[in-house]
Amino acid sequence: MRLSVVEIFNSIQGEGVNLGKPATFIRLAGCPLRCAYCDTKYSWDVAAGKALAPEEVLAEVEALGPRRHLVVTGGEPMIWAGRGLEELLCGLRKFGEVEVETSGAYAPTQGVDRCVDYYDVSPKLSNAGVRRYALSGFYPRSEKAWFKFVVGSRADVDEALRLIEAAGIPRDRALLMPLSQSPEEQRAVLAEIWDYASSLGLRITPRLHIFVWGAERGR
Known part of the structure; x- marks a missing residue:
């Protein structure tokens, strides 16, 4: 089995x-959602990546030097369940803790879940422009899952809160992060939503890599 690996x-x-954790990222190709604000559109098509067997990916990860945190991202990594994702995740465990970034639209297989320490779930609000999306019921029940909502306005905060309540997401596992592609845009969004979101008891986090590198690829 071979995965399509973008970078x-x-x-x-x-x-x-x-x-803030130092991490090694493995970006897999392919995502059917096509979010309007996606900053990795180059990863949408499965053909965008290089075909690599899980053991080849592990060799490249090892060559980058020691890391204690591994992040499998996309694209949507869960579309590779049953096609090499399990082998990749379980192989990464020898290097450190494993995090999977996902839209939450696809529940993991048992093989995936066995080898994941964190699910970084990004439920989609209307600002994503996705026609058909439903959060899998697996994630709100999983103690491994944390949820990040991309918000650009107070209306987005309200929508996120409605989804949190409707899906049964533990509020202490829900994070808001600003819809932004630059440090300046991020600061403007944070200034708009900070007091309001805080008054609702919601946590707000920056997109740290945007502050440091902007939208530079491979960062």
């Missing part, structure tokens, strides 16, 4: 509960 690189985790 493998060292950086920091700029989003979610593991914000």
Whole structure:
């Protein structure tokens, strides 16, 4: 089995509960959602990546040097369940803790779940422009799952709160992050939503890599 791998690189985790951790990222190709604000549109098509067997990916990860946090991202990694994703994730465990970034539209297989330490779930609001999306009921029940909502306005915050309540997402596992592609845009969004979101008891986190590198690829 071969995965379609867009890129493998060292950086920091700029989003979610593991914000700030040094990490190695493995970006898989393919995503059917096509979010309007996606900053990795180059990963949407399965053909965008290089065909690599799980053991080849592991060799490239090892060559990048020691890391204790591994992030499999996309694209939508869960579309590779049953096609090599399980082998990749379980192989990554020898290097450190494993995080999977996902839209939450696809529940993991048992083989995937066995080898994941964190699910970094990004439920889609209307600002994503996705025609058909439903959050899998697996994630709100999983103690491994954390949820990050991309918001650009107070209306987005309200929509996120409605989804949190409707899906049964534990509020202490829900994070808001600003819809932004530049440090300036991020600061403007944070200024608009900060007081309002805080008054609702919602956590707000930056997109740290955007502050440091902007939208530079491989960061």
